[in-house]
Amino acid sequence: MATKTREDLRKIREDHKAGMVLENKEEEKNIEIIVGKGTCGIAAGADKTFDAIIKEIEEKDIKNITVRHAGCMGLCYAEPTIKVIIPGQPETLYGNVDSEAARKIIERHIIYGRQVESLIFDKPAVDIFKEEQDDNSDYKQYRIVLRNCGVIDPEKIDEYIVRDGYSALGKVLFEMSPDDVINEIKKSGLRGRGGAGFPTWMKWSFSKSVKNDKKYIICNADEGDPGAYMDRSTLEGDPHSVLEAMAIAGYAIGANEGIIYIRAEYPLAITKLEIAIDQAREYGLFGSNIMGSKFNFDFEIRLGAGAFVCGEETALIKSIEGDRGMPIPKPPFPAIEGLWGRPTIINNVETLANIPVIINKGGDWFAKLGTEKSKGTKVFALTGKIKNSGLIEVPMGTTLREIVFDIGGGISNGKAFKAVQTGGPSGGVLTEDFLDTPIDFDSLVAVGSMMGSGGMIVMDEDDCMVDIAKFYLEFCVEESCGKCAPCRIGTKKIYELLDKISIGNGEIEDLQKIKDMGEAMKKASLCGLGQTAPNPVLSVIKAFEEEIMEHINDKKCRAGKCKDLVTYTIDEEKCIGCTVCARKCPVNCIEGERKMVHIIDQSHCIKCGACFEVCKFNAVIVS
Amino acid sequence: MAEVNTSTIEFSKELSSFIEKWKNKQGNLVMILHKVQGEFGYIPRNAAIKVSHMLDTPLAKIYGVITFYNFFKLEKPGEHNIQVCTGTACYLKGGVDLIDELEILLGIGVNTVTDDGLFSIESVRCIGCCGLAPVILIDGEVFGKLEKDQLPEIIAKFRDK
Ligand SMILES: Cc1cc2nc3c(=O)[nH]c(=O)nc-3n(C[C@H](O)[C@H](O)[C@H](O)COP(=O)(O)O)c2cc1C
Ligand code: SF4
């Protein structure tokens, strides 16, 4: 196929102005159903939903309807989700649509024009399909990064093009100098979303200023923080936006090669990327003389192999070079001397997805969103003990309260809020006291946490903070590459001390030991993994000292998570002798006749908590 | 030095041509190992030796890389490898309980295979479906919002496959 010029792309857009319905130019196909098919939606059964819809449409012989795939809208708690678009009516979003529900929707909504009220997802879901939010609306979410996710079919490049796709690349190639591009990014105030929040323009200008006949743009899609998945969803739902951004970055710094380093655990995202690259190549948007300009740029995909440390820039480079992914000291910084010794820009997926919008709408427009030092939006993966788990995108400066309670719907099962962990294994906990502070890069660091990649794990009263700290340290012990002693030994020692506390052998001095070791690790570790590994435990000590002291002094775990500190007993007053617990106990250590009080044989109890979970009369006591 | 007789393992045409294609690319090792594991489900010793010959790379370097990355396996997993997520979100929502239950149901521990070779259990860190926590992954199929009680049925389904 011949190379598409800017003019050709403009024509595609104009041809389809009428709407997003691309393959159905015939008037009569005017109803649309979009099924969210990201990994998460598919896991919840989106494929079956899709098939059920098709089957129902065929059976009912409905002609004026198209059913399309898209990435996900991020409403994990309500998957599978589908969107129904009927001209002249507001779009309707349905959640928890299994095959049965799908049939109901076709029957009632499509045929009789009556919405199926019980399945509609109103707030907070409506936040996300507002096209252009005006400034004073009460919508909490604002989508820049996720603008196309759940809207376009990621396997159809034309759909991306219609939504201004590749117009930023065209603008850059024909109207802007590399310096103009960097300046525009500078005006936007964009900071890296991969964790550290380094100004993107500055990194780019370092690389630009180095003379070298070969330079690289790497997209960091290693997404190693367990509990974060915004990069996966972005790549699955809108791969072109990231590819377009990489080409723009290449033009800005003078690189012709882009490498996407992606986790092998994300097969669907890899497939979507491969398809997107092929389609864009066919249109002449990648390869030589892009859009008829003098600029060449092409891609390669490289797979990660399950090592958290490979998210660190120098380790990532080692991994692409086919080696063990061990960090090396900086400087030299990769921007100056990176892959194969060449200047290399490494940017995170989310950082990149912002770039085309900044170029199209201007840096000033972007800089109007957010706080003084953190501009734009941030995508968070809201998970854990939260009602509406899912991906959300909010302007920087949104408060934790708005995120957890307004968008997230609060804590699930009526429990009490305890804390939120941000920044994953490098971050820390935010408590109730922090609920009203605007969240941005700097405010999080100020309280001893960090933005990280945007995982937000919500904890309730049933979660033990010693256990959480231990969990993160165990993760770091396993993921430490072992190259430097402070991290290799420090993570292990702190983990052992936490373990000691959790089994009831903790001593007062242990806390100070942990603090001292943590401070030493922060200073002496070679890479970010070791430097930040103590953050979770240090922040827990700061925010939940009382709870830790209970473990040490009273040998008590108020959440009942530290098994060695817990005993299960049955309250004689409350037990009605229903026998449910006795039947559930995996080691048969609960005795009692029907309708008689039951008793737990402590010497055999393995403290699995099954009896506690199943007793409907709150007769099992944890203490 | 092309193929040498020391190794007896057969590579499929696809794998061989992949290696041919990547052979002269810099930094090819991780990609080639992925492809090998894709074919065998793990990296058999003979395959590692064969790759070492084909790429003219010392076996020690190949093992150095295999053992560094969690994704690569040296032992053959069960026909259906059950991957249980113990990432943060899944941990909070009872991922470890799922492992305990699977161990009881299958009578094996983590990283071991049932006698009939059908199942193995593996603990993995986050497969990016945290919103559906806790999740497990079997043969590429994700099961989310799982309760212990659902496990026997899921296992039965794969046993009959
Ligand atoms: C241990 C460790 C793990 C990291 N993991 C990731 C990751 O998974 N994804 C990512 O984009 N950045 C990760 N980073 C940050 C990157 O090293 C780097 O700062 C980032 O990719 C730069 O892109 P940005 O400026 O666009 O944020 C990690 C850093 C460390 C120290
Ligand atoms: S800090 Fe930890 S992960 Fe980083 S180089 Fe040292 S040992 Fe390796």
Ligand code: SF4
């Ligand atoms: S489940 Fe509760 S009420 Fe029933 S026998 Fe056990 S302790 Fe008693």
Ligand code: SF4
């Ligand atoms: S905690 Fe578990 S082992 Fe102990 S009595 Fe209850 S069910 Fe049985």
Ligand code: FES
């Ligand atoms: S719905 Fe897409 S990530 Fe859950």
Ligand code: FES
């Ligand atoms: S923590 Fe289990 S899928 Fe992410």
